[in-house]
Amino acid sequence: MTATELNVQIWRDMAAIADSEKLMKQLAKYLKKLVAKKEDETLMTKEEFFAKIEQAEQQIENGEYSVLLPDEDVTTHLRRLGYDI
Numbered sequence: 001m002t003a004t005e006l007n008v009q010i011w012r013d014m015a016a017i018a019d020s021e022k023l024m025k026q027l028a029k030y031l032k033k034l035v036a037k038k039e040d041e042t043l044m045t046k047e048e049f050f051a052k053i054e055q056a057e058q059q060i061e062n063g064e065y066s067v068l069l070p071d072e073d074v075t076t077h078l079r080r081l082g083y084d085i
Helices: 003-017 021-037 046-061 074-080
Strands: none
Touching: 003 021
């Protein structure tokens, strides 16, 4: 089911219960719980954070890094590395 189809189905189901205050209160309570569960995808645990640091340190040891030259901007740097910007 696509996002559009899900959206239509959700609104259709909400319309079916819109005349019942009891059901709408239950829906509102459940939606509040769902919103609270929604996580920021950029958040990470302490272990994940330190794992990323260790991975970066390993890449540095393997020579898998680049350095900005003095007075070089990021766009110029990426072009120098072969990116088509």
